[in-house]
Amino acid sequence: MLQYARFAVTLTGIILLPALAFAQASITGIVKDTSGAVLPGVTVEAASPVLIERVRAATTDGTGQFRIVDLRPGTYVVTFTLTGFMTLKREGIELTGSFTASVNADLKVGSLEESVTVTGESPVVDTQSVRRQMTVAGDLLADVPTARSWYATVMLIPAIATQAGTSSDVQVTPQMTVFGGTGGRGNEGRMQVDGLNTGASLNGGGVSTYIADIGNAQEVALTTSGGLGEAEVGGPTISIVPKTGGNTFKGTVYFGGVGSRMVGSNYTEALRIAGLSTPGSLLKQWDANAAVGGPIKKDKLWFFATARDEGQYRSIPGIYPNLNAGDRTRWLYAPDKTRQAQGAESWQVGTLRLTLQATPRNKFNVYWDEQNPCNGATYSSNIDGCRKQPSSGAFVGSLGLGGLTTTSSPETAGYLDIYQRAQQVTWTSTVTNRLLLEAGVGTYLSRWGPTDMPGNPTRGLIRVTEQCAAGCANNGDIPNLAYRSANWRNNWNGTHTWRASMTYVTGAHNMKFGYQGGYLVDDQKNFTNDSNLAFRFNNGVPNQITETALPYQVHQDVRYDALYLQELWTFSRMTLQGALRFDHAWSYFPEQQIGPSNYLPFSTKFERQDGITGYKDLTPRVGVAYDVFGSGKTSLKVNLGKYLEPASNSANYIITNPIARVAGGLGQPAITRTWTDTNGNFVPDCDLLNPLAQNLSAAGGDVCAGLSNLNFGRPVFSNNIDPAILGGWGIRPSDWGFGVSVQQQVLPRMSVEVGYFRRWLQHFTVTDNVNVNASDFSSFSITAPSDPRLPSGGGYVVSGLYDVNPALFGSTSNLIAYADKYGTQYQRSNGIVMNVSARVRNGLTFQGGVNTGKTAQDICEVRAQVPELTFLTAGVQPALSPTNPYCHSDPGLITRVTGFGSYMIPKVDVLFSGTFRSDQGGVLRADYVVSNAVAAQALGRNLAAGANSNVTVNLVAPGQVWGDRVNEVDVRIAKILRFGRTRTSVGLDVYNTLNSNAVLTYNQAFVPGGTWLAPTSLLTPRFAKISMSIDF
Template identity: 25%
Template sequence: MGTLEEERMRGRLLALVALLGLLVGVTPATAQAPTGDIVGRVADASGAVLPGVVVTVSGGALIQPLTATTGETGTYQFPGLQPGNTYVVKFELTGFRTVIVERVAVGVGSNTTTNATLEVSALQETVTVSSEAPIVDTRKTGTKSNYTQEQLQNVPSARDPWVMLERTPGIAMDRANVGGSQSGQQSGYISRGATTTNNKWLLDGVDITDQAATGASAVYYDFDMLQEMQISTGGNDVTQQTGGVGINLVTKSGSDTIRGSGRYYWTDESLGSVNLTEELRAQGARSGAPIQNIKDYGIEGGGPIWKGRAWFWGSYSKNDIKVGVVNFYQKRPGCPVNASDPLAQSLPVDAINECLNTDLTVLDNYNIKGSALLFSGNTFTWHSNFADKIRNARDASDTRPFETTYIQEGPVWTHKASDRHVFNDRWIAEAAYAYVGGGFGLLFQDPANRDIQPLNDLGTGRWERSFNQSEFDRPATSVNLTTTYFKPATLGGDHAFKIGYNFRDTPASSTTVYGGDVYAQTRNGVPERAQFWRSAATEYAMTTHSVFAQDTYTRNKLTLTAGIRWDRQDDSALASTVEANRLIPQWLPGIAFQGADSGVVFSNWSPRLGVGYDVFGTGRTVARSSFSVYYGQIAPGSLSGTLNPVSAASISFPWNDANGDRFVQINEVNLQRSAVITFSGNYNPDNPGFLGTTNTVDSGLKNDRTVEWTATVDHQLTNRMAVSLSYIYRSYSDFRFDQRVGIDASNWSPVTYQPTCAAAAPSCPQLTYFQPNISIPGTQRLVNRGGYTRDFNGIEATFTKRMADRWMLDMNYAYNDAVDNFDSIQGYSATFDPTNLQIFNGHQYAVEAGGSGIDNVFVNAKHMFKIAGVYTAPWDINLGATYQIRDGYLFPQRILSPNRTGAAGAVNLVLEPFGESRYDKFQMMDARVAKRFSFGRRSVEGSLDIFNVFNVNTVLTRNLNQAAATANNVTGIVAPRVLRLGVRVVF
């Protein structure tokens, strides 16, 4: 395998060759997207159903028209239609007028009901009407949000899929993305008390979820490659394995007409404002977080290779993002070293912002897509995507100066081939193969940093000098087989069957090395301990097999969906070798690991049930409910990782820094066994020379489980307006962790502690922590966390007005209450340590964001309100706006305890029950104005977007340690107001 740069160059060349191949007549084809259905009922003028009507659907993304014949109930169904397109549906029956319905829109995951009434006629007459599909989907069971081109392009946004998640009811994000300032990194998000590991990403039907960074996307996207998006937050049918958020991305495709678009968007600090006040500067935010410059440009287009037989589509885009980060300074004369430097307070805002380093991200994206009709009823498809990312300073923050950040590199190819065959008007089948290459690196800023010891202050959280480096390889290969069959007039109603099999092979390997093999750690500047590391080199194999079956039964006003899904997940640790720590090889020797298998395989059956009732038979008011059981998706190593001794291992000893140079020398470290402060879980300090592991996995281990019940009422106010009200209940259980063997609750004793707090601390109470009266054992066992459950209760209300009469509006409110419950100490702590138990038991669940460049954010908002709308003013001027307001996230102030006996280390003592202390409420408004000039089918649009209209400067993060010199110092604020200029050409 070549270097990352060689892979990047090879990817660009392959993309160019593939595109040229398409243009000269090669026929790779479009991958099948997540699709929608057209369904309906045909009757005569008296209302009696008409069997035998020939129904034809054409246009849209169909190379070849499809036909169906109504059954005894007068019903028909066209499944698997590409969304984001409008179709024409024709109804024909001898002795009746032909009816043609135009502009039938299909949305991803939706059922577009298109009914027809045929009148008797002796002549061959045709009636043509324009469709306006019902805004309430009578067959819908889950809670889903669809985003069309109108919402993607005309509503102001940072132009990435994660900002669409931000608009979705009930989803809370871990960051504020002002004008694309955060688009260089994936945003984290939480919905309905779930863990992020159960989120799912699909690109044109391909599962591209990163199985190792479980729940994340494997790639970044060209926003203009998207035709439509659907985001599912609950009531997932059998096609989705988990109960997490499901994101379906539908890309554009070719047609019999040449079409395309190009754009250029420009944002610059000269178009921005300043939201940094002297009050914030006095609280530690010496600088702001300005957008320095963002460029977003690209082109996409497609058309016929052979009209009526083969199409192509392709795109290219680049995002060049340069932003400043609070207190992330350049190391040059006239600039402060850090936020504590007096210069940081004395310099004016403009000067201090000039001192900020540039956090740079460059995203390149290529797409090649095509489709070919091989023979009647059979379409072959192909889609290739090449996504590359370079970031110069990942994890940049006030506590991670430039030399401690990562250089991130990693090109990723995604390929999919599929074949779809229409056997008849009721039976469709598809076979698909996909490959996603998921390699990237988080590299030292300088290779020499491999031999430089990082310096870390436990009080302030600040790092200096160096950090670590990791490289990952995460390819994914999948095979999907699906079939649908429509069976009308059976058991008093119609049946739509769906059956499928999925296979996914997701191996993962990674290596990690640590600067200098040791971290020099101080506490508020005082030398405290040396944390020694052994490098990691892990390789895992993992496979997932899934089978599902579902029947959607409709009879008069009733729709019943029943399904079952089976998933089998298995992993193993493969052989690998790591070298000894270079400073203390007697404590951290080299290991040649032979591999291991836990013997545990997760085999889970997941029932799904949904029922909908058209209350008045008009399709305007639908009451529906769903019941689902979901099981988690696991990462490679989730089962066998406990048995793997070549994952990262560490041990900490007291360090006195006798010569005052802030570097660890061995003669400054107490290396006695009795002096061990703490050690990692895959290592036993009582037998450090042992080259295997004494860890085990419980043979009865269960997969994490989610039980969900929803109840919803949808009501159509007018043909273009609807409201919806939902109640959601979820129960989470069977979590797992590595529990220490040989210790229990009886081995812990309370210690009263009076800390010394900083002047900025609002209070400094006497605290209690627990420490063991024996040494923490080294042996672990992977078990379920008995007695630990989580309950969620939520309410969601939505109002939808689709685009008509010159305006559209989406508005939603969500109430969320996610509570952690610990019925026993066994499920709370892997070592049975009761410290903080009462702080968390019975209180809010809030996962701490810890990846993608954001940390110290505890995502939990009980109340969220969001609104987005568009108005088309005279002279083809589009006005758009979004607004959101939510509770501030948790602000869990804490104090780091002293090092405890028995190698228990220090522990953060949280001062208040989780959820009682929060940051100020967060609110944000964006606005947009655009003028379009049309020339037939072509148009040119100029636009101006205003982000953070009111220039809010809400504090997002602070230093939580109340005993630190920097206690409560502001470490993150919202980026200031900024304008974006854009031009878009459509042809």
């Protein structure tokens, strides 16, 4: 029986800031008489019901050209009038995204009262802009099977570089996932609602946990390259254009849900043999939306309001409640395999948007979006919270940030039930037919990360992570499992933005001068257990202690201002465009304090300090668009531009934060020491306040190595910053992008675009421990174990590994500087993208394409000078460490294929629709824990960290081992029922129709003959979803 939980109410708001590279479509053209002579002074009007002012007008200039800008997506009628000539109307002009529609006219001599109406196909090729943009209409988004979320839409755009792993899973509910363009920074993608960036104030500032409901969007436009002065970054931007109401009351109600009996299984015997003991599964999903819009006063004040309730329950693959949870006498993980751990998340969202035509030339938008999440549950069923533990015994935790994963026991799961909010006000003034003024201000506030689970009994327990160097049969068989105690946060961030612009338009020219500003606030407070300790075990045997200094609070703020001037100049069949943008960005840190705590018995207070003192950049962007044959059906586009790394509370903007520079770092100030539990009581019988090595085994105690950093918590900065990276002209991290493409109309209402794109990044940072140099490291090699799963069966030599000389272990004084101080580092990408868009009149709509390319990274010259370099995950730099030697990364071509479309069978009103995507799996590692005994044979001495230490060596180079390719096909069949002005769609969606069991995440801890590459999560199995939408 179908088990829904609840349906309620939808949308997530949509916003109102036409400023950045968002949907501001245009209509342009040239007017002539029947002899071919240009006609100045022709009045051109564009009318559409999507405009609250109903009509926008322009006048042809001396060259006969006109241009009408700042038009919302919709269908327009263009009317041409001039005394002495017949009136001409062009109907059915469809505008999407930032598309520029070329609408030319030839006027015949006659009276104004005489009119000619022409209905033809709307242009599909943009011959006047170098911006590459893929636009998806709102009705198509409602027709195809998706999660009605922005990231589900992003995954269908071929030019986007998506993340491998769980981010490639079937999208069931909205998720916060960073994305970027091929060869760019992984977090450079922007998510905007009507022009406002709703990203968080940190981690690149591009995305956040903000829930944008594309099910109530007018359209979604994805710009991948070719941005002019309005664009700060060179990566992709997804802009959601909202519905705004109108002069007619209209609304939508949507219900959709999945029950456990509607979910199949893709678990096979082969997967069980490969090491996946229990797969995860979707248990329940629901989505209920309601939206209504209309006039409060016709042609004067419109409203659009939405409400939404949605969520999901999901079992966690291979994770079970810990039978020892909450027991301070138990130190190992004991899975209760009678019940599988579950994750839960839900959101309740309400929005209101008002559009006011205050005067004939002045329009205001006001927007409020309130969102209340409920991620996770209370620890027990008798504790109050937004969700209680079920009495059934299945432990429910959070699926959100810091929530349950395949390497976390349920007692470590987070909880979150605190609101996030977006608020905006914008103003638009058409001063004249040629002068447009715009201004706006917006705020996005959010709480991120897990908070303390209500009823949490683990505060008095020490957190343990199982390293599993030789399998972990003695401790749960789950590599890298964290258990026993939770960490949690109390974090707030605020994104405050404002902008203003002036656009001056003639027929041949479109000039815009604009300003953008922002204030980004990041306040973090981190917590751990009462002891401020964490242990690491190897197959149940202690080998490392982590000492923390919590709680402590971080304050960091970023400010930026930008001015830009851009110009489009059309003459004959060519449009030249260029822009120059000036950016000024800086950061600072209000008063902060670290300590006191039990392992940091003193406190250190830091007064307000500056971070980035001032990045100043002038970035040029140029391009040319050419109507090849003058028919408006073939366009050649070429562009070149310099773009910047986004200003946010991350990367260079926060490296001078004094708390980040105190030993231990920003997220959780901590240091480690190797530990031998000689007496086997799981208690470190050493003086943990003594930073030096101790051997108390003779007295019944333990062996504890010295602290990994002797300056832990002291106002002695372990990180010093090269002043050259903190301010100045032209030194902010940036990238260049080049593109050339051809767009061709192949059939009426169908176009194909093929392009070549190249990007290269500059200004990389590295961390150099100046207390050591390259000669202070011993280089060594190991032999990979023989194993048929390794390349060539293993047995090969892995060289280029480093270990610091023992006398300098723990001696740290880091200098953060640009890589070119030490040698050459580069990241370059080349790719080809093809997009197909068809919206033919027989009811068939299709969009899709192919993206294939490669990215090469190299930092070998720098590593030779700075052997201690560490980048834990691949991104702008390849994954690297002293024992992960692959300083050159060129894994080869990566190809994405995507497509989605719909077809309405005439007369019977039956809708068929579907989506397809094929994504390359991720680059995999073979993390082999090398004991001191093995390393010592190569080094001729013990490892610097001590005889009980070990190091982790990746045995495979990037691109040698890949994860499964993810091929997902989703389909929908729906019957359309019409009753008067009401349209009802009753549909059945089938996700992962082919029931692919592609592996998303793997155990990458290598043990000879062990569970290396054992699956830890799969693509969600095939499931059916029943949905109904009512439009009235």
